[in-house]
Amino acid sequence: ETGVTQTPRHLVMGMTNKKSLKCEQHLGHNAMYWYKQSAKKPLELMFVYNFKEQTENNSVPSRFSPECPNSSHLFLHLHTLQPEDSALYLCASSQESSGSSEQYFGPGTRLTVT
Amino acid sequence: GQNIDQPTEMTATEGAIVQINCTYQTSGFNGLFWYQQHAGEAPTFLSYNVLDGLEEKGRFSSFLSRSKGYSYLLLKELQMKDSASYLCAVRDSNYQLIWGAGTKLIIKP
Numbered sequence: 001e002t003g004v005t006q007t008p009r010h011l012v013m014g015m016t017n018k019k020s021l022k023c024e025q026h027l028g029h030n031a032m033y034w035y036k037q038s039a040k041k042p043l044e045l046m047f048v049y050n051f052k053e054q055t056e057n058n059s060v061p062s063r064f065s066p067e068c069p070n071s072s073h074l075f076l077h078l079h080t081l082q083p084e085d086s087a088l089y090l091c092a093s094s095q096e097s098s099g100s101s102e103q104y105f106g107p108g109t110r111l112t113v114t
Numbered sequence: 115g116q117n118i119d120q121p122t123e124m125t126a127t128e129g130a131i132v133q134i135n136c137t138y139q140t141s142g143f144n145g146l147f148w149y150q151q152h153a154g155e156a157p158t159f160l161s162y163n164v165l166d167g168l169e170e171k172g173r174f175s176s177f178l179s180r181s182k183g184y185s186y187l188l189l190k191e192l193q194m195k196d197s198a199s200y201l202c203a204v205r206d207s208n209y210q211l212i213w214g215a216g217t218k219l220i221i222k223p
Contacts, residue, residue, distance in 0.1 A: 002156055042118065042213040043157075043201070056210065090156065098209035100145055100164060105156035 004106035023091030031097040050097040118214035142207020
């Protein structure tokens with residue numbers, strides 16, 4: 001238990017569906033992240049929020065839409081996804097987005113797009 | 115481009131020692147992290163190096179040479195529960211973490 005929770009843990013959705021992933025951190029951190037993890041590939045950083053402000057958007061397709069209503073909650077809204085978007089989506093938090101602070105990860109949402 | 119290289123898979127015997135290497139080429143350097151990830155679970159933080167040398171933490175040690183762009187994670191007295199993937203990540207000049215693909219470590223009895 002790392003203090004970062006994610007729901008749902010598993011999600012199967014069709015290409016025309018709209019769904020949202022939720023992340024919550026109970027660590028009092030100021031930075032939150034969305035990562036995509038595909039088999040045998042490095043973690044891909046998707047979005048970074050620092051003090052609720054988006055600071056990074058690594059050329060992520062617009063079918064992924066993040067939302068950070070406060071420093072404890074992070075959402076990833078999904079719509080019209082493609083089969084290649086099937087992956088493990090990890091949320092993480094850290095004290096801040098720079099410096100030496102390590103990131104704490106949630107258990108991830110295993111997404112399958114059919 | 116930025117690149118982190120680590121072996122895809124390694125096998126070791128319970129009770130033995132294993133060294134997992136990581137080489138990196140990044141735009142700037144602001145620290146190197148090692149994470150452990152068991153199958154189906156979240157990555158968990160193991161160690162952080164920003165200065166050259168060895169950092170020891172129980173059975174695990176991590177070494178850094180900034181001039182060589184090289185780090186290793188040393189695991190001693192291996193236990194079956196150490197079977198996991200080990201991820202190397204470097205923080206670049208923009209404080210962004212660049213990740214390796216991970217090394218899957220298989221421990222045999």
